[in-house]
Amino acid sequence: MVEKRKPIPVGEAVRKVMEYARPGLKEMVPLECAYGRFLAEDLAADHEVPSFDRSPYDGFAIRAEDTLQASSENPATFEVVGVIGAGSVFTETVGPYQAVRIMTGAQIPQDCDAVVMLELTNERRDHKKTYIEIKRMFKKGDNISFQGEDVRKGEILAKRGTYISPGITALLATFGYNEVPVAKKPVIGVLATGSELLDVNEPLEAGKIRNSNAYMILSQIQRAGGEPVYFGKLNDDLESCISAVANALSKVDMLITTGGVSVGDFDYLPAIYEHLGASVLFNKVAMRPGSVTTVARYEHKLLFGLSGNPSACYVGFELFVHPAVRTYSFNDKPHLLKEEAILEEDFPKPNPFTRFVRANLSYFDGRLIVKPSGFDKSSAVSSLAEANALIVLPGGTRGYAKGMTVDVLLLEDNRGSEWPWENIVPSYK
Numbered sequence: 001m002v003e004k005r006k007p008i009p010v011g012e013a014v015r016k017v018m019e020y021a022r023p024g025l026k027e028m029v030p031l032e033c034a035y036g037r038f039l040a041e042d043l044a045a046d047h048e049v050p051s052f053d054r055s056p057y058d059g060f061a062i063r064a065e066d067t068l069q070a071s072s073e074n075p076a077t078f079e080v081v082g083v084i085g086a087g088s089v090f091t092e093t094v095g096p097y098q099a100v101r102i103m104t105g106a107q108i109p110q111d112c113d114a115v116v117m118l119e120l121t122n123e124r125r126d127h128k129k130t131y132i133e134i135k136r137m138f139k140k141g142d143n144i145s146f147q148g149e150d151v152r153k154g155e156i157l158a159k160r161g162t163y164i165s166p167g168i169t170a171l172l173a174t175f176g177y178n179e180v181p182v183a184k185k186p187v188i189g190v191l192a193t194g195s196e197l198l199d200v201n202e203p204l205e206a207g208k209i210r211n212s213n214a215y216m217i218l219s220q221i222q223r224a225g226g227e228p229v230y231f232g233k234l235n236d237d238l239e240s241c242i243s244a245v246a247n248a249l250s251k252v253d254m255l256i257t258t259g260g261v262s263v264g265d266f267d268y269l270p271a272i273y274e275h276l277g278a279s280v281l282f283n284k285v286a287m288r289p290g291s292v293t294t295v296a297r298y299e300h301k302l303l304f305g306l307s308g309n310p311s312a313c314y315v316g317f318e319l320f321v322h323p324a325v326r327t328y329s330f331n332d333k334p335h336l337l338k339e340e341a342i343l344e345e346d347f348p349k350p351n352p353f354t355r356f357v358r359a360n361l362s363y364f365d366g367r368l369i370v371k372p373s374g375f376d377k378s379s380a381v382s383s384l385a386e387a388n389a390l391i392v393l394p395g396g397t398r399g400y401a402k403g404m405t406v407d408v409l410l411l412e413d414n415r416g417s418e419w420p421w422e423n424i425v426p427s428y429k
């Protein structure tokens with residue numbers, strides 16, 4: 001008699017995984033390698049930005065009080081007493097009706113308190129001296145980029161666990177991080193199981209298919225922020241699978257297998273977990289695809305037994321592995337970000353289990369719209385190509401019509417969410 005598995009709700013399954021998901025270690029990387037990593041420490045400003053008052057224009061630094069009477073009929077004349085480019089500092093005195101020619105980014109001379117744009121001045125030379133005329137009044141502080149106007153000293157600019165975007169990289173450089181403390185990437189092993197699997201370079205033969213899951217998971221690991229290690233594919237042979245899983249497990253922080261988790265004669269993962277003494281957290285989830293997704297724990301390592309069916313495997317990764325990778329990376333919003341979008345076409349299938357439809361999310365008329373990205377079966381591979389979101393259709397619903405609002409989980413976003421599993425609305429009808 002086949003073992004009867006009891007499906008648990010998705011949120012409960014994710015919660016069980018998160019009980020064992022742990023933050024990882026810190027490492028230092030050169031700034032030019034920090035993009036796409038996660039900060040291992042808060043990024044705090046240890047100085048103000050800018051760190052000195054500077055000119056936002058090419059022009060002339062002056063004393064504003066000298067322009068009080070200036071008008072087009074009665075221009076004020078200034079003697080130009082120096083020239084400074086960005087990077088240079090003018091240390092001499094600037095007296096009444098004197099000006100310093102200044103370039104964008106240069107420090108404002110100590111006696112000056114306003115800048116006049118080059119275009120607003122008339123220049124003339126007289127007896128080897130240069131003069132400018134100014135035809136209007138300027139106030140103290142006009143056209144000055146003030147010290148600290150961008151960043152105040154002591155501000156926390158990005159928290160530990162933040163995804164390092166190009167903008168964060170600019171801040172890291174601004175604050176002198178030649179080396180950046182980042183989360184070490186979790187090393188995640190991948191093993192594909194199935195006697196039907198061909199290598200990618202092999203010609204098709206009767207009854208066999210090419211192993212696509214392994215490569216899909218290697219990419220998903222990288223997208224989530226992990227370091228994938230591919231341990232190859234295995235035939236459905238219990239002995240060799242046990243030793244391959246044990247060997248791989250000894251070399252990684254987490255291990256992903258695909259296939260062999262259901263109830264078929266050659267679905268060996270349950271027996272492998274038992275043989276290793278790994279404790280199974282769950283082996284059936286009330287979701288489609290991916291109902292057979294199994295997660296086990298061996299010592300402090302998680303073993304993700306993802307389904308062999310490509311769409312089920314893909315979804316299992318995003319719901320269960322992704323948050324474990326982000327937690328390892330110190331991120332406190334480890335789950336996929338949930339949004340609401342308008343369904344662009346009917347989805348008439350009833351949903352006994354919560355369904356995750358691979359979908360394409362875009363914008364139209366200022367609103368988020370979403371449509372299934374293709375053939376919707378657990379075995380489908382074609383619908384994965386255009387998928388950048390998963391539509392979440394809760395269990396117990398009877399199908400959805402174009403125009404309805406649905407929940408979607410975003411796959412290409414790096415903000416994440418703390419917990420998307422509350423308030424999934426069954427129907428917005």
Ligand SMILES: Nc1nc2c(c(=O)[nH]1)N[C@H]1C(S)=C(S)[C@@H](COP(=O)(O)OP(=O)(O)OC[C@H]3O[C@@H](n4cnc5c(N)ncnc54)[C@H](O)[C@@H]3O)O[C@H]1N2
Pocket residue numbers: 192193194196197209210211212213214258259260261262263264267289290291292306307308309310312378379
């Ligand atoms: N009697 C039952 N049969 C099945 C059940 C069930 O509850 N009772 N569940 C079905 C569901 S749902 C799924 S999903 C699959 C899951 O099967 P496994 O995870 O055990 O995976 P396999 O049997 O090894 O393979 C399933 C399918 O996927 C193809 N596959 C496997 N590996 C790869 C790969 N690396 N790349 C591409 N495709 C792969 C494989 O050839 C099979 O077609 O079980 C149902 N059956």
Ligand code: MOO
Pocket residue numbers: 287288289290291292293307309312378
């Ligand atoms: O686990 Mo299967 O993918 O539910 O369809």
Ligand SMILES: [Mg+2]
Pocket residue numbers: 259260261262263264267308
């Ligand atoms: Mg099977």
